[in-house]
Amino acid sequence: SAAEWGYTKRNGPFTWAKNYPTAAGIRQSPVDIDTALATSDSSLESKPLRWKYVPQNTRTIVNSGHGWRVDVDSEGSELVGGPLEGTYKLQQFHCHWGSSSDKGSEHTVDGQSYAAELHLVHWNSSKYADCGEAADYPDGLTVLGVLLKVGAKNPELQKVIDLIPSISHRGEKTEVKEAIDPAKMLPKTLSYWTYLGSLTVPPCNESVTWILFKEPVEVSEEQLAAFRSLRCYKRGEECPCDEVDGLLISNYRPTLPLGTRELRECGS
Numbered sequence: 001s002a003a004e005w006g007y008t009k010r011n012g013p014f015t016w017a018k019n020y021p022t023a024a025g026i027r028q029s030p031v032d033i034d035t036a037l038a039t040s041d042s043s044l045e046s047k048p049l050r051w052k053y054v055p056q057n058t059r060t061i062v063n064s065g066h067g068w069r070v071d072v073d074s075e076g077s078e079l080v081g082g083p084l085e086g087t088y089k090l091q092q093f094h095c096h097w098g099s100s101s102d103k104g105s106e107h108t109v110d111g112q113s114y115a116a117e118l119h120l121v122h123w124n125s126s127k128y129a130d131c132g133e134a135a136d137y138p139d140g141l142t143v144l145g146v147l148l149k150v151g152a153k154n155p156e157l158q159k160v161i162d163l164i165p166s167i168s169h170r171g172e173k174t175e176v177k178e179a180i181d182p183a184k185m186l187p188k189t190l191s192y193w194t195y196l197g198s199l200t201v202p203p204c205n206e207s208v209t210w211i212l213f214k215e216p217v218e219v220s221e222e223q224l225a226a227f228r229s230l231r232c233y234k235r236g237e238e239c240p241c242d243e244v245d246g247l248l249i250s251n252y253r254p255t256l257p258l259g260t261r262e263l264r265e266c267g268s
């Protein structure tokens with residue numbers, strides 16, 4: 001099959017449009033958040049963003065070959081309000097990072113990169129049967145983005161880090177025994193920017209309402225180093241990517257033009 005997409009020169013973001021034409025679309029993510037362009041919107045202020053997660057429903061963590069991903073049983077979760085119509089359910093959460101902590105976030109703010117970015121992926125359960133179906137519709141998905149900056153060790157993310165040694169190679173997965181509470185990974189203040197975009201990984205479906213919190217959350221250098229210890233190839237196979245012995249040292253997509261899309265903000 002065609003070389004699997006990834007983040008190296010050979011299979012990275014600038015090659016994705018070859019096999020995934022949507023990646024060259026006009027509603028792509030991530031984007032640079034030009035804070036001067038953001039318009040505050042009273043309708044956002046009048047419908048506060050509200051979420052409910054069930055920590056016991058975080059099921060498994062897997063090495064997708066593109067990073068770690070915690071898959072969640074959607075039942076019992078919900079995200080409503082803000083720019084959203086209807087109810088969205090949590091499907092999974094994962095992270096993007098760089099080879100050093102001066103880069104790694106997908107969204108940038110006035111051109112500034114952060115060390116990493118956490119994504120909580122939700123699907124519109126008011127209109128669609130599951131995440132896969134929802135991903136094919138412009139109002140199908142919502143991703144809550146949290147910017148991560150270097151600082152104190154993040155106790156909730158530490159529960160993910162502790163599982164990384166058991167999913168070191170692509171395809172490996174393990175049960176999440178100690179419940180991880182997604183709500184504890186969100187910032188204290190809930191101000192955010194929102195715009196219409198896409199998945200930041202192939203097939204780059206233009207089906208995501210992005211909600212990016214303004215306040216970064218802290219993570220330690222050691223925790224970032226643990227992310228970079230994941231390998232992008234299967235145990236027993238040789239490394240297909242020309243990354244330093246197949247370590248997933250970087251898995252963020254560079255920003256795409258906002259174009260004529262509206263960028264709204266809620267809260268200061």
Ligand SMILES: NS(=O)(=O)c1ccc2oc(=S)[nH]c2c1
Nearest residue numbers: 119121143198199200201208
């Ligand atoms: N990076 S992202 O746009 O939040 C995103 C959204 C949905 C996904 O499904 C898989 S699998 N990986 C994904 C990444």
Ligand SMILES: [Zn+2]
Nearest residue numbers: 094096119200
């Ligand atoms: Zn992501």
